[in-house]
Amino acid sequence: xxxxxxxxxxLLVAALLVxxxxxxxxxxxxxxxGPAHRVQRAGLRLLSPLQSGASTIIEPFQDAWNWVGxxxxxxxxxxxxxxxxxxxxxxxxxxxxxxxEYQRLQGLQIVMEDEDKVFPDxxxxxxxxxxxxxxxxxxxxxxxxxGSSKGVALYDPVVNEQRGLVGRVTAxxxxxxxxxxxxxxxxxxxxxxxxxxxxxxxxxxITGDMTMDLxxxxxKIERGQIIVTSGASRTLRVRGIPxxxxxxxxxxxxxxxxxxxxxxxxxxxxxEWVLVVRQ
Amino acid sequence: xxxGNGSGGLGRVQVSSSRRRRGPAPAAELRTGRDxxxxxxxxxxxxxxxxxxxxxxxxxxxxxGASPDFAxxxxxxxGLLRGSEIGALFGFIVGVGVAISLFGPLGLSSxxxxxxxxxxxxxxxxxxxxxxxxxxxxxxxxxxxxxxLTVVMQFLLERQTPVGFVVTRIFLPSLVLNxxxxxxxxxxxxxxxxxxxxxxx
Numbered sequence: 001x002x003x004x005x006x007x008x009x010x011l012l013v014a015a016l017l018v019x020x021x022x023x024x025x026x027x028x029x030x031x032x033x034g035p036a037h038r039v040q041r042a043g044l045r046l047l048s049p050l051q052s053g054a055s056t057i058i059e060p061f062q063d064a065w066n067w068v069g070x071x072x073x074x075x076x077x078x079x080x081x082x083x084x085x086x087x088x089x090x091x092x093x094x095x096x097x098x099x100x101e102y103q104r105l106q107g108l109q110i111v112m113e114d115e116d117k118v119f120p121d122x123x124x125x126x127x128x129x130x131x132x133x134x135x136x137x138x139x140x141x142x143x144x145x146x147g148s149s150k151g152v153a154l155y156d157p158v159v160n161e162q163r164g165l166v167g168r169v170t171a172x173x174x175x176x177x178x179x180x181x182x183x184x185x186x187x188x189x190x191x192x193x194x195x196x197x198x199x200x201x202x203x204x205x206i207t208g209d210m211t212m213d214l215x216x217x218x219x220k221i222e223r224g225q226i227i228v229t230s231g232a233s234r235t236l237r238v239r240g241i242p243x244x245x246x247x248x249x250x251x252x253x254x255x256x257x258x259x260x261x262x263x264x265x266x267x268x269x270x271x272e273w274v275l276v277v278r279q
Numbered sequence: 280x281x282x283g284n285g286s287g288g289l290g291r292v293q294v295s296s297s298r299r300r301r302g303p304a305p306a307a308e309l310r311t312g313r314d315x316x317x318x319x320x321x322x323x324x325x326x327x328x329x330x331x332x333x334x335x336x337x338x339x340x341x342x343x344g345a346s347p348d349f350a351x352x353x354x355x356x357x358g359l360l361r362g363s364e365i366g367a368l369f370g371f372i373v374g375v376g377v378a379i380s381l382f383g384p385l386g387l388s389s390x391x392x393x394x395x396x397x398x399x400x401x402x403x404x405x406x407x408x409x410x411x412x413x414x415x416x417x418x419x420x421x422x423x424x425x426x427x428l429t430v431v432m433q434f435l436l437e438r439q440t441p442v443g444f445v446v447t448r449i450f451l452p453s454l455v456l457n458x459x460x461x462x463x464x465x466x467x468x469x470x471x472x473x474x475x476x477x478x479x480x
Contacts, residue, residue: 009364016371016393023375024386028436036385043379050327051380054335062339133338134381135346137449138433143334143381171382178382185439207444269341 032154032171041173044143048176051131052145059272066270087224095226098195119238125159125275126150131176137206140167140184140268146276147175155235157277164265165189165229165241166274177276181268182243183208190233191243193219193260194226202227202243202262210244210262217258221249227262237279321472322357322369329353330376345452347460348422350377350388354396355421355461356468359414363400370396384436391428395421414465415458422457426450 027036070077119125128146146152156169158179167187171178180187183204191202191212198219200212212227225246231239248261333350340346350373358366374389399417406413426449434440 012364013367013393013397016367017390020371020374020386020390020393022386024384024390027385040379040382040385043376044382047330047376047380050331051335054331058336058339065339132334132380134383135333135337135348136429137344138429138438139381139383141381141383206439206441207448 037171044173044176048131048143048145048173051143051176052129055129055131062272091224091226095195119277123238124151124278126152126278128152128158128177128274128276130271130274137208138185140181140187140204140208141170142167142179142181142271144177144179144274144276145175147173147177149174151278152177152276153278156279157229157236157238157241158274159241159277160266160271160274162265163242163275165243166266166268166271168236169276179274182210182264182266183268188233189236189243190230191227192230193221193246194228196221196225199230199232200257200260208268210264212246212260212262213257215258215260217256219258221246221258221260223247223249227260238277241277318472322361322365325353325357325468325471326369326372326376329373330380333373333377334380342456343452344448345456347456348425348453349460349464350374350392351395351421351425352418352457352460352464353468354392355399355417356414356465357472358396358399359403359417359465360469360472361400362404363397366396366400367393368396370394387429387432390432391425394428395425398424415461418457418461419454422454423450426453 023036026034030036126146128144128150130142131145132143134141144152144158152169152172154169154172158166158169160166165182167179167181167184168189169177170180181204182189182202185204185206187202187204189202190199192199193212193215196219198215198221200215202210202212204210215221223246227243227246229236229239229241229243231237242265244262244264244266246260247263250259250261329350333348337346337349354366354370354373357369361369370392371389374387374392375385377383377388378385399421402417402420403413426445430440430445
């Protein structure tokens with residue numbers, strides 16, 4: 001009897017392990033429309049209302065937690081922000097001058113008069129609430145409560161209330177979608193540095209830091225310059241969505257390109273609501 | 280380690296006065312069909328709560344860059360209280376649920392949690408003496424195994440794994456945080472699953 005029970009126990013565990021490995025293999029080998037992905041979407045249809053409810057319940061506690069945390073950082077944050085505002089004002093003045101010159105020369109209407117003009121005509125912003133987040137450092141992803149039923153599609157860019165780029169939609173079900181944040185190590189977004197228009201790719205990392213790679217060595221980049229999407233990616237065609245500012249410039253004699261540390265405009269830890277840009 | 284009379288560690292948790300081995304109750308000890316239904320209902324409710332807490336609450340609690348792994352804590356607790364079979368099964372379903380909720384790769388979390396649930400259960404079934412520190416030890420061991428398996432899987436999935444960062448920013452903070460939460464989560468689980476259903480109290 002004891003032996004039979006031990007055999008049954010081992011068989012059960014072996015079966016569960018084989019099933020897990022089979023699901024994992026299937027998940028990575030199949031397309032987005034494959035059975036494992038379909039099961040996942042169906043499961044999420046059941047779970048997403050519960051997640052929305054749980055998010056609503058914890059919201060006051062989350063606000064209280066954030067408020068306590070903010071108290072500790074408020075003073076140093078204030079000093080830092082004052083310095084940053086002064087720096088940005090100087091930068092804005094310089095950029096406005098360049099912008100006017102550019103407009104005069106090109107005779108084109110440019111985006112920055114109104115921040116929404118960043119997005120071309122016909123683009124619609126779909127508000128969504130973050131209902132779940134990955135807790136593992138390996139993945140920087142969040143789940144939002146808007147899906148294909150509201151027109152959200154794969155690779156749609158996602159911005160926050162200040163129109164800073166948050167990430168891109170990487171999986172969609174009818175009532176929810178996964179957003180891979182810019183800080184995810186598999187994230188790569190075509191970007192350009194203003195006003196030089198130096199192009200490169202902003203990538204994330206497991207540490208949560210963001211870097212802009214593949215920027216030509218000949219470009220003269222300084223701290224504080226603004227980085228926006230270039231619109232050159234196959235999957236992200238909107239140009240001019242703010243990503244962050246240049247935090248540090250790494251240039252080595254032997255490297256073909258310079259690597260730039262990016263300070264994101266978005267506070268990824270405090271995201272609650274986002275806007276999906278329907279391309 | 281804790282003492283037999285409950286004066287050390289978490290005191291009376293899983294400790295019998297005579298220091299007899301006191302592992303999880305096998306399902307055969309359930310007395311009636313009603314008991315089985317109640318037990319399944321409690322496990323199902325715990326399953327849903329675990330998935331919701333792991334996906335909506337855990338990410339807001341960050342200490343030294345790490346978040347507590349409520350899924351692992353629940354699986355270890357269930358394994359300790361209900362044995363290796365239920366522990367493994369519970370781990371599998373929690374893993375699938377978390378992967379579904381976060382659009383994560385199906386099978387990855389469940390693979391890790393099946394191993395953790397099974398060995399937690401086996402530890403409870405085979406240990407000569409169960410002390411008050413058992414949940415903490417099981418969670419620390421479970422976290423170590425889970426992190427190791429995750430690193431291996433991530434390496435196979437071609438995600439970069441800088442060892443220094445993994446050890447100092449992921450493994451150690453998770454170990455401390457999970458270790459601190461082990462006892463309260465175990466006690467809550469024990470309270471929720473009420474061992475009395477098995478007629479052992």
